[in-house]
Amino acid sequence: MTIFIFLVFVGAVLVIASRTSRKSQGVGGFFAANNSIHWGVNGVAFAGGYLSVASFLGIAGLIAFFGYDGFLYSIGFLAGWIIALFVIAEPMKRMGTFTFSDALNRNFNNPYIRIAAGISVLVVSLFYLVPQMVGAGVLIEPLLGISHFWGVLIVGTVVILIVAGGGMTSTTYVQFFNGGLLLLFALVLTIAVLIRGVSTERNMHEEGDEDLANYQYQEIPLTYQDGSPNIVSAEAEIVGRHVTYSPYTNEESAVFYRLSRLVPVILRSEFGYTASIKGREVYFDRSTNGSYWSGEGEGDDLFIRIEDWWYLQEKADGSQKLVETQFHAVLPDGTSLVNGALEDQQNRFRQVGGVSAIPAEYGSTTGPIGPFRLLSVFSSEDTIVQQPRSVSFTSEAGERITIYYEEPIAGALFMRPGLMFPIEPEQGEPLATTVLHRLNFISLMMALFLGTAALPHILIRYYTVPDVESARKSTIVAIAGIGLFYVLTMYLGVGAVISGGLNPTTSNMSAPLLARSFGEVLFAIISAIAFTTVLATTSGLIMAVSGAVAHDLMDNISKKEITDKTKVLAGRIAAVVVGIAGIILGISFRDLNVSFLVGWAFAVAASANLPSLVMMLFWKKVTAKGIIASILTGIVSSVSLILLNPDMWARYGLDPATAPMPLNQPGIISIPLSFMVLVAVSLLTGKQAKKEPVAA
Amino acid sequence: MPQQSLTDDSDGEQRKSNIGIRMTILYSIVYSGFVALSVFQPEIMGRKALFSMNLAISYGLFLILFAVLLAVIYNLLVKEPRNNGRKPESHGSEQEQQS
Numbered sequence: 056m057t058i059f060i061f062l063v064f065v066g067a068v069l070v071i072a073s074r075t076s077r078k079s080q081g082v083g084g085f086f087a088a089n090n091s092i093h094w095g096v097n098g099v100a101f102a103g104g105y106l107s108v109a110s111f112l113g114i115a116g117l118i119a120f121f122g123y124d125g126f127l128y129s130i131g132f133l134a135g136w137i138i139a140l141f142v143i144a145e146p147m148k149r150m151g152t153f154t155f156s157d158a159l160n161r162n163f164n165n166p167y168i169r170i171a172a173g174i175s176v177l178v179v180s181l182f183y184l185v186p187q188m189v190g191a192g193v194l195i196e197p198l199l200g201i202s203h204f205w206g207v208l209i210v211g212t213v214v215i216l217i218v219a220g221g222g223m224t225s226t227t228y229v230q231f232f233n234g235g236l237l238l239l240f241a242l243v244l245t246i247a248v249l250i251r252g253v254s255t256e257r258n259m260h261e262e263g264d265e266d267l268a269n270y271q272y273q274e275i276p277l278t279y280q281d282g283s284p285n286i287v288s289a290e291a292e293i294v295g296r297h298v299t300y301s302p303y304t305n306e307e308s309a310v311f312y313r314l315s316r317l318v319p320v321i322l323r324s325e326f327g328y329t330a331s332i333k334g335r336e337v338y339f340d341r342s343t344n345g346s347y348w349s350g351e352g353e354g355d356d357l358f359i360r361i362e363d364w365w366y367l368q369e370k371a372d373g374s375q376k377l378v379e380t381q382f383h384a385v386l387p388d389g390t391s392l393v394n395g396a397l398e399d400q401q402n403r404f405r406q407v408g409g410v411s412a413i414p415a416e417y418g419s420t421t422g423p424i425g426p427f428r429l430l431s432v433f434s435s436e437d438t439i440v441q442q443p444r445s446v447s448f449t450s451e452a453g454e455r456i457t458i459y460y461e462e463p464i465a466g467a468l469f470m471r472p473g474l475m476f477p478i479e480p481e482q483g484e485p486l487a488t489t490v491l492h493r494l495n496f497i498s499l500m501m502a503l504f505l506g507t508a509a510l511p512h513i514l515i516r517y518y519t520v521p522d523v524e525s526a527r528k529s530t531i532v533a534i535a536g537i538g539l540f541y542v543l544t545m546y547l548g549v550g551a552v553i554s555g556g557l558n559p560t561t562s563n564m565s566a567p568l569l570a571r572s573f574g575e576v577l578f579a580i581i582s583a584i585a586f587t588t589v590l591a592t593t594s595g596l597i598m599a600v601s602g603a604v605a606h607d608l609m610d611n612i613s614k615k616e617i618t619d620k621t622k623v624l625a626g627r628i629a630a631v632v633v634g635i636a637g638i639i640l641g642i643s644f645r646d647l648n649v650s651f652l653v654g655w656a657f658a659v660a661a662s663a664n665l666p667s668l669v670m671m672l673f674w675k676k677v678t679a680k681g682i683i684a685s686i687l688t689g690i691v692s693s694v695s696l697i698l699l700n701p702d703m704w705a706r707y708g709l710d711p712a713t714a715p716m717p718l719n720q721p722g723i724i725s726i727p728l729s730f731m732v733l734v735a736v737s738l739l740t741g742k743q744a745k746k747e748p749v750a751a
Numbered sequence: 752m753p754q755q756s757l758t759d760d761s762d763g764e765q766r767k768s769n770i771g772i773r774m775t776i777l778y779s780i781v782y783s784g785f786v787a788l789s790v791f792q793p794e795i796m797g798r799k800a801l802f803s804m805n806l807a808i809s810y811g812l813f814l815i816l817f818a819v820l821l822a823v824i825y826n827l828l829v830k831e832p833r834n835n836g837r838k839p840e841s842h843g844s845e846q847e848q849q850s
Contacts, residue, residue, distance in 0.1 A: 123807050130785070130811050137778045137818050141771035141825065145764075427802035434805045471797040471807040472789040479793050493790045500786045504779075527829070531822045538815045545808075673772075 057579040061199060064236075064583035065213065068229055068590055075228045076221030082619035085222035085626055086153040086602050087518040092227055094525035098532020100227045101516055103234025104595035105132075105507075105533070106540055107183075108190040108563075108588050109653040111237060114541075115569075116562030117475065118548020119408065120443055122468075124475035125548055128654075129541035131500050135507025135657075136537065138665075140530040143508045146672050147517040148526035153606045154599075155514040159667055163679040166611040171686040173607030175663040176511040178690050180596045180603075181640070182656035183510070184633075187596070188641025190563070191589040197564060198582040203645050210586075211638035214593045218601060218630040222623075226594045227519055233591035236584050238536055241543040244566075244581070245426075247573050248550030253432050254420035257409050257555030258572045270334030270405070272379040277312075277367065284312070286377065291316035294362060297458075299446055303483035309446065310367040311458055312377055317358035320350060330359050332394050333381060337402045361395035366460040380460040381405060381559060387453040406568065407461055409555030412439040426546070430470070433549055438466030440552060442474070443559050459559035495720045499654060502722030506657030509664035512595035515602055597633050604629035654720070655697050662725035663689035666733050674737075681737030689729035696721035767829045774821050781817060785810050 083089050092100070110132060117125025151157035156172030188207050195206030217225050251258065276287050284293060295313030300306065320328035320339070328339045328350055339359055351358045365377035381404055384392040391398045413421065414437040421432060432438060441461040449455050464474075473479050476496045480489040507513065517526050551557060551565040554572040558564040567585065571578035605626040610617045617625070666689065667682040697703060700719050701711035718724070788796055788810070800809035 123811075126808075126811055127789070130814050133815050133818055134778070134782050137775060137821065140822055141775045145767065427804060430808050431803040434808060467797055467805065471805055472793050478790050496790055497786060500782075504782060527826065531826055534822045535819050538819045542812060542815055545812075672768075 056575055057199060057582060060576075060579040061583045061586065064587055065590075068232065068587055069213065069216070071228045071232055072217040072221045072225040075224045082622050083152075084224065085623045086606065087515075088222070088224040088227055090519065090521045092224075092519040094520055094529040095532055096227070096231050097516060097520050097525065097529035099234040099238075099536060100230035100519075101234070101513065101529060101533035102536040102540065103230035103232065103237065103588075103591045104226075104512055104516065105510075105537060105592075106234070106237055106588065107187055107592040107653065108194070108585060109186065110540070110544070111241075111588050112190070112194070112563045112566050112585055113653070114544045115547035115551060115566040116564070118545060119551040119557055119565040120562040121475035122440070122442075123470050123472055126545055127472065127476070127500070128503070129544050131503025132507065133534070133538050133541050134504050136530070136534045138505065139508035139513065140527070140534060142669060142672065143514070144517060144526045144530045145523045147514060148520065148523045151518060153515075153518055154602045155511070155664070155668070156603075156607045159671060159682055162671075163682070165679040165683075167683050168679055169607040169611045171683045172664075173603040173611075175686050175690055176599055176603035176607070178694065179509075179656055179660045179663065180511055180600045180633075181636075182652060182659055183512075184593060184596050184637045185640045185644055186652040186656075187589055187593045188637050189644055191586065191593075192641060192645055193561075193563065194582070194585050194589070198567065198585070204642055207638055207641040207645075210589055210593065211634050211641070213590055214597060214637075215631050215634035217590070217594045218597045218634070219627045222626070223515070223519055223598055226598045227516075229587075229594055230591040233584070233587045234536065237588060238540055240577075240580060240584055241540055241547065244550065244570060244573075244577070245543045245546040247577075248546050248553070248569070249426060249429060250423045251550075251553065252421040252424040253410060253413050253417070253429060253438070253553055255410055255413060256419060258553070272333070274379070275314075275365070275377045277375040277377050286312075286314070288316070290318075290358070295450070297364070297446075297448055297450070297456075301481065301483070303481060303485070303488075306482075311364050311380070311446070311460075312367065313362055313364050314377070315360060315362045317351065317360055320357045320359045322350065322357055328357065328359055330361075332361065332396060332402065333379065333405055335401060335403070335405065337394075337396045338399075339396065363395045364456070364458045366458070368463075378460070380458050381407075382456060382458045383560075384457075385455040404459065404559050406556045407441070407443045407459065407559045408552050408557035409441045409461075410438060410466075410553055411441055411463060412437065414438065429549070430545070433466050434470035436465055436467045439463050440466055440469045441555075442469065443557050445559065491717055494723060495718055498658075498718060498720035498723035501726065502654065502658035502661050502720060505665050505722070505726060506661035509660040509668065510657070511599035511603065511660070511664075512592070514664075515595075515599050593637065597630050597637070600633045601626040601630040604633075655693075658697070658720060658722040658725065659690065659693045661689075661722055662693040662729045666726070666729040670730070670733055670737075674734075676737050676741050677733070678737045678740045680740040681733045681735075684736040685729045685733035688732040689725060692728050693721045693725035696725055770825060770828055774825055778818065778821060782814060785814060 114125050114128050117128065147155060147158055150161045154172070154176070156169045159172055160168040188210060191210040192203035192206035195201050195209070196203055217229055275291065278285050278287060286293060291314045293312050294315045297311045298307050299309045301308045318330045318332060320330040323329055323338070326340060329336050330339060351360060364380050364382045366380045368376055368378050370376055381394055386392065393402050393404060396402050413432060414435050417432070424432070442464045443459065444462050445457055445459045447455070447457040477492045478496050520526050520529055547566050547569060551569040554569050556568040556572045558568060567578060567581050570581035605622045609625055663686050667685045671677050671682065696716050699714060699716040700721070701714040701717065702719050704714035705711045796805065796807035796810070798806050800806040
């Protein structure tokens with residue numbers, strides 16, 4: 056079923072691409088769709104190209120896991136379009152033909168401006184391309200059962216076909232198709248979520264037995280005897296403990312106990328048992344795993360001994376209890392255990408999340424509910440959300456353990472800023488840390504706001520429409536469509552929480568799993584759309600690079616006049632080369648977090664492109680050298696600040712605290728720096744300032 | 752396409768650009784207010800606001816709606832540039848599109 060719908064969607068994309076590719080003959084056709092795209096189509100194509108998997112799956116997942124903080128991305132991603140509309144759209148169209156360097160270079164005719172702008176397109180696009188490719192591979196694995204390698208390869212091949220074959224026209228219609236699908240099915244899912252309402256029952260859909268969904272995690276009361284913890288259970292005993300501490304006060308922030316316990320089993324054969332572990336029937340094979348398991352007991356009362364981790368919670372009356380968690384362990388010999396047994400088809404992680412309490416007047420479910428009421432119920436003091444969390448550590452025995460648990464948290468807290476971005480100081484936190492956290496947050500919001508209008512694959516869309524008016528109108532359509540979509544992301548995220556169907560190991564799967572809670576068909580459709588989303592965004596990026604290489608870099612570096620025909624050929628070749636580079640990068644960076652790089656791509660775009668675009672429009676003293684200096688400063692400063700920041704330091708395997716750059720988000724430094732360099736260099740080189748335009 | 756310079760010489764363009772800059776500044780202020788509240792007064796963001804949703808959600812939804820609203824208003828304002836007899840540039844498709 057999933058495969059079938061997937062093939063239909065990808066087939067549709069290819070048909071659209073091939074039917075429209077005929078119109079991309081000639082240099083104007085290949086790079087700018089002959090300026091023939093209707094503003095309405097262009098507006099939806101903006102949405103289809105701009106809304107990447109980071110917007111679709113990433114944000115829904117972040118909202119499902121971190122509540123309101125995920126929605127901050129929605130707000131920032133949309134706000135950037137204000138600059139695109141009011142500042143960039145019309146001048147871009149008026150002054151350019153194929154790439155934004157046309158506009159930058161209009162009054163200077165300086166080849167180095169083109170080269171600098173071309174390099175900036177390359178850098179920003181690659182930053183943006185890698186997470187899209189990785190995202191495609193990560194998605195396709197659980198959705199279609201194809202490996203990461205093949206996922207990236209398929210995406211790369213299809214995109215190369217679209218761009219190299221059909222140029223801007225095909226790219227536009229593929230993005231239009233995807234934009235329409237995204238909006239339509241986000242709306243369908245949202246309506247389904249509203250009809251379901253907020254309920255304390257889990258509506259998840261897990262593969263396996265029908266009653267899997269109703270499984271209740273076990274709880275055991277914990278008491279203290281002579282100061283040492285004691286559990287009231289005949290079958291279990293405490294064999295280990297792990298504590299996480301607040302980094303500032305050294306107080307215990309979360310406590311986990313490792314229990315060794317007996318689970319009733321049924322003898323299946325001479326060597327095998329099955330036991331129910333966290334609701335799943337798990338098969339234990341004594342002949343192959345004899346070193347781990349053997350049955351205990353006699354006659355019909357057979358047990359098997361497993362060890363698992365429990366989370367310490369305080370009850371309302373002050374007494375303590377242990378709550379069952381799920382965990383993953385990698386033993387020193389490489390064996391991978393899920394919930395204490397060998398990882399296999401039957402023994403997988405259960406879905407998590409959910410709402411455990413709603414305001415009393417609703418009982419256990421609100422039933423169908425309006426869009427505002429849903430959010431008000433969700434953000435109520437009386438609503439309790441089960442927030443998925445995890446903690447990783449290495450035990451004394453050398454096992455690498457990750458515990459997945461749920462933290463009950465009031466809806467009022469879940470639905471306001473602070474869960475992902477630690478902007479509120481923790482107890483005992485030094486002032487410097489608070490300031491850093493806040494600067495990071497401001498820096499990110501600034502990069503999102505200023506980055507959108509400087510993204511190369513957005514800027515090239517302005518050249519596909521016939522005139523300035525269409526450029527403006529299509530931007531307005533884009534704002535309306537994208538704005539609607541980002542409002543809907545809130546319902547996708549919240550709906551995923553309500554369904555209780557979150558995958559504890561990855562937030563990216565939240566939207567598809569929400570769809571699955573409504574049935575396999577919707578799941579298949581949403582998964583296929585996730586895939587066309589990657590295609591649409593990636594083809595826009597590759598198109599941007601192709602234009603930059605053929606139009607900005609090639610003839611300015613070779614300094615020879617290049618015929619239009621050669622230019623188109625160069626564009627096609629560039630698309631193939633960049634596509635292959637994307638495939639290789641996508642395969643080699645498979646473990647990279649998707650949303651991570653996208654935020655940085657915005658920062659690089661905002662630093663490299665926006666200062667020169669804005670200043671060129673509104674400041675008469677800008678010089679060519681000023682523009683070149685600003686672009687290069689923007690690229691170098693933002694990229695090097697990223698390479699030196701604590702997140703990257705952790706990736707290199709170094710201590711993040713020793714990173715030379717304390718901020719994770721470079722925007723707040725590199726954007727103003729790029730502006731200042733532009734002004735300074737322009738003033739220094741401004742003697743031969745360009746002619747004042749004569750106001751008639 | 753007529754040759755025009757960056758800072759455009761047509762009154763229509765100048766006027767458009769002025770409206771655009773003002774709206775950008777207006778939006779930037781509202782957006783900065785949102786960021787500032789989130790960073791410095793997160794507990795205020797938790798208070799009840801519109802439709803008994805908290806302020807964080809209300810403000811966030813408003814920012815999205817406000818962007819769409821400004822975009823539509825901008826389109827209405829710049830539709831008929833008062834340009835003192837100067838011809839606006841060739842808007843071939845101006846009439847057919849009633850949004």
